[in-house]
Amino acid sequence: MSGQDIPLRNLDKKIVAKLDQEAKKKDVSREKYLRILLTTIMNNNNLFEFTNQYEEILIWNTRILQEVNEGQKNISARTEKLEILINLLISSGGKINGCKS
Structure with a gap:
Protein backbone atom coordinates (compact mmCIF):
# COMPACT_ATOMS: atom_id res chain seq x y z
CA MET A 1 0.00 0.00 0.00
CA SER A 2 1.45 3.32 -1.04
CA GLY A 3 1.51 6.03 1.62
CA GLN A 4 0.95 9.73 1.42
CA ASP A 5 2.94 12.52 3.00
CA ILE A 6 1.38 14.78 5.60
CA PRO A 7 3.66 17.70 6.38
CA LEU A 8 3.25 19.24 9.81
CA ARG A 9 4.42 22.75 10.51
CA ASN A 10 4.62 25.08 13.49
CA LEU A 11 4.52 22.40 16.16
CA ASP A 12 5.36 23.49 19.68
CA LYS A 13 9.00 22.74 20.53
CA LYS A 14 7.93 20.98 23.74
CA ILE A 15 5.67 18.66 21.74
CA VAL A 16 8.45 17.83 19.29
CA ALA A 17 10.84 17.18 22.18
CA LYS A 18 8.27 14.88 23.82
CA LEU A 19 7.76 13.02 20.52
CA THR A 39 -2.28 4.37 13.24
CA THR A 40 -3.04 3.46 16.85
CA ILE A 41 -5.25 6.52 17.30
CA MET A 42 -7.23 5.85 14.13
CA ASN A 43 -7.61 2.16 14.91
CA ASN A 44 -8.90 3.04 18.36
CA ASN A 45 -11.69 5.26 17.10
CA ASN A 46 -14.15 3.01 18.94
CA LEU A 47 -12.31 3.84 22.14
CA PHE A 48 -13.01 7.54 21.59
CA GLU A 49 -16.70 6.81 20.96
CA PHE A 50 -16.79 4.67 24.10
CA THR A 51 -15.15 7.48 26.09
CA ASN A 52 -17.76 9.96 24.86
CA GLN A 53 -20.58 7.59 25.78
CA TYR A 54 -18.99 7.00 29.18
CA GLU A 55 -18.82 10.75 29.81
CA GLU A 56 -22.50 11.12 28.86
CA LYS A 73 -33.06 15.55 52.13
CA ASN A 74 -36.82 16.03 51.70
CA ILE A 75 -37.55 12.68 53.36
CA SER A 76 -35.17 13.50 56.23
CA ALA A 77 -36.82 16.88 56.81
CA ARG A 78 -40.29 15.30 56.85
CA THR A 79 -39.10 12.52 59.16
CA GLU A 80 -37.73 15.09 61.61
CA LYS A 81 -41.08 16.93 61.59
CA LEU A 82 -42.96 13.66 62.19
CA GLU A 83 -40.64 12.79 65.08
CA ILE A 84 -41.33 16.19 66.65
CA LEU A 85 -45.09 15.70 66.23
CA ILE A 86 -44.97 12.18 67.66
CA ASN A 87 -42.92 13.36 70.65
CA LEU A 88 -45.39 16.20 71.25
CA LEU A 89 -48.27 13.77 71.04
CA ILE A 90 -46.60 11.36 73.45
CA SER A 91 -45.65 14.10 75.89
CA SER A 92 -49.21 15.47 75.86
CA GLY A 93 -50.63 12.07 76.73
CA GLY A 94 -52.27 11.78 73.35
CA LYS A 95 -54.37 14.90 73.79
CA ILE A 96 -54.91 17.05 70.75
CA ASN A 97 -56.96 20.27 71.22
CA GLY A 98 -58.43 18.92 74.43
CA CYS A 99 -59.49 15.63 72.81
CA LYS A 100 -58.29 12.22 73.96
CA SER A 101 -57.28 9.95 71.11
Missing part, protein backbone atom coordinates in the same frame (compact mmCIF):
# COMPACT_ATOMS: atom_id res chain seq x y z
CA ASP A 20 11.52 12.61 20.16
CA GLN A 21 11.78 11.37 23.74
CA GLU A 22 9.00 8.79 23.25
CA ALA A 23 10.46 7.67 19.91
CA LYS A 24 13.86 7.21 21.52
CA LYS A 25 12.31 5.06 24.29
CA LYS A 26 10.88 2.79 21.59
CA ASP A 27 14.13 2.91 19.61
CA VAL A 28 12.45 4.20 16.45
CA SER A 29 12.67 7.38 14.44
CA ARG A 30 10.33 10.28 15.10
CA GLU A 31 8.65 9.62 11.76
CA LYS A 32 8.05 5.95 12.52
CA TYR A 33 6.82 6.79 16.01
CA LEU A 34 4.35 9.29 14.55
CA ARG A 35 3.12 6.68 12.05
CA ILE A 36 2.62 4.17 14.88
CA LEU A 37 0.90 6.79 17.01
CA LEU A 38 -1.46 7.94 14.25
CA ILE A 57 -23.42 8.31 31.24
CA LEU A 58 -21.42 9.95 34.04
CA ILE A 59 -23.26 13.24 33.49
CA TRP A 60 -26.62 11.44 33.50
CA ASN A 61 -25.71 9.47 36.64
CA THR A 62 -24.61 12.66 38.39
CA ARG A 63 -27.96 14.30 37.64
CA ILE A 64 -29.86 11.27 38.91
CA LEU A 65 -27.76 11.10 42.08
CA GLN A 66 -28.40 14.80 42.70
CA GLU A 67 -32.15 14.20 42.36
CA VAL A 68 -31.96 11.22 44.73
CA ASN A 69 -29.95 13.32 47.19
CA GLU A 70 -32.58 16.08 47.10
CA GLY A 71 -35.29 13.47 47.66
CA GLN A 72 -33.37 12.06 50.62
Whole structure:
Protein backbone atom coordinates (compact mmCIF):
# COMPACT_ATOMS: atom_id res chain seq x y z
CA MET A 1 0.00 0.00 0.00
CA SER A 2 1.45 3.32 -1.04
CA GLY A 3 1.51 6.03 1.62
CA GLN A 4 0.95 9.73 1.42
CA ASP A 5 2.94 12.52 3.00
CA ILE A 6 1.38 14.78 5.60
CA PRO A 7 3.66 17.70 6.38
CA LEU A 8 3.25 19.24 9.81
CA ARG A 9 4.42 22.75 10.51
CA ASN A 10 4.62 25.08 13.49
CA LEU A 11 4.52 22.40 16.16
CA ASP A 12 5.36 23.49 19.68
CA LYS A 13 9.00 22.74 20.53
CA LYS A 14 7.93 20.98 23.74
CA ILE A 15 5.67 18.66 21.74
CA VAL A 16 8.45 17.83 19.29
CA ALA A 17 10.84 17.18 22.18
CA LYS A 18 8.27 14.88 23.82
CA LEU A 19 7.76 13.02 20.52
CA ASP A 20 11.52 12.61 20.16
CA GLN A 21 11.78 11.37 23.74
CA GLU A 22 9.00 8.79 23.25
CA ALA A 23 10.46 7.67 19.91
CA LYS A 24 13.86 7.21 21.52
CA LYS A 25 12.31 5.06 24.29
CA LYS A 26 10.88 2.79 21.59
CA ASP A 27 14.13 2.91 19.61
CA VAL A 28 12.45 4.20 16.45
CA SER A 29 12.67 7.38 14.44
CA ARG A 30 10.33 10.28 15.10
CA GLU A 31 8.65 9.62 11.76
CA LYS A 32 8.05 5.95 12.52
CA TYR A 33 6.82 6.79 16.01
CA LEU A 34 4.35 9.29 14.55
CA ARG A 35 3.12 6.68 12.05
CA ILE A 36 2.62 4.17 14.88
CA LEU A 37 0.90 6.79 17.01
CA LEU A 38 -1.46 7.94 14.25
CA THR A 39 -2.28 4.37 13.24
CA THR A 40 -3.04 3.46 16.85
CA ILE A 41 -5.25 6.52 17.30
CA MET A 42 -7.23 5.85 14.13
CA ASN A 43 -7.61 2.16 14.91
CA ASN A 44 -8.90 3.04 18.36
CA ASN A 45 -11.69 5.26 17.10
CA ASN A 46 -14.15 3.01 18.94
CA LEU A 47 -12.31 3.84 22.14
CA PHE A 48 -13.01 7.54 21.59
CA GLU A 49 -16.70 6.81 20.96
CA PHE A 50 -16.79 4.67 24.10
CA THR A 51 -15.15 7.48 26.09
CA ASN A 52 -17.76 9.96 24.86
CA GLN A 53 -20.58 7.59 25.78
CA TYR A 54 -18.99 7.00 29.18
CA GLU A 55 -18.82 10.75 29.81
CA GLU A 56 -22.50 11.12 28.86
CA ILE A 57 -23.42 8.31 31.24
CA LEU A 58 -21.42 9.95 34.04
CA ILE A 59 -23.26 13.24 33.49
CA TRP A 60 -26.62 11.44 33.50
CA ASN A 61 -25.71 9.47 36.64
CA THR A 62 -24.61 12.66 38.39
CA ARG A 63 -27.96 14.30 37.64
CA ILE A 64 -29.86 11.27 38.91
CA LEU A 65 -27.76 11.10 42.08
CA GLN A 66 -28.40 14.80 42.70
CA GLU A 67 -32.15 14.20 42.36
CA VAL A 68 -31.96 11.22 44.73
CA ASN A 69 -29.95 13.32 47.19
CA GLU A 70 -32.58 16.08 47.10
CA GLY A 71 -35.29 13.47 47.66
CA GLN A 72 -33.37 12.06 50.62
CA LYS A 73 -33.06 15.55 52.13
CA ASN A 74 -36.82 16.03 51.70
CA ILE A 75 -37.55 12.68 53.36
CA SER A 76 -35.17 13.50 56.23
CA ALA A 77 -36.82 16.88 56.81
CA ARG A 78 -40.29 15.30 56.85
CA THR A 79 -39.10 12.52 59.16
CA GLU A 80 -37.73 15.09 61.61
CA LYS A 81 -41.08 16.93 61.59
CA LEU A 82 -42.96 13.66 62.19
CA GLU A 83 -40.64 12.79 65.08
CA ILE A 84 -41.33 16.19 66.65
CA LEU A 85 -45.09 15.70 66.23
CA ILE A 86 -44.97 12.18 67.66
CA ASN A 87 -42.92 13.36 70.65
CA LEU A 88 -45.39 16.20 71.25
CA LEU A 89 -48.27 13.77 71.04
CA ILE A 90 -46.60 11.36 73.45
CA SER A 91 -45.65 14.10 75.89
CA SER A 92 -49.21 15.47 75.86
CA GLY A 93 -50.63 12.07 76.73
CA GLY A 94 -52.27 11.78 73.35
CA LYS A 95 -54.37 14.90 73.79
CA ILE A 96 -54.91 17.05 70.75
CA ASN A 97 -56.96 20.27 71.22
CA GLY A 98 -58.43 18.92 74.43
CA CYS A 99 -59.49 15.63 72.81
CA LYS A 100 -58.29 12.22 73.96
CA SER A 101 -57.28 9.95 71.11
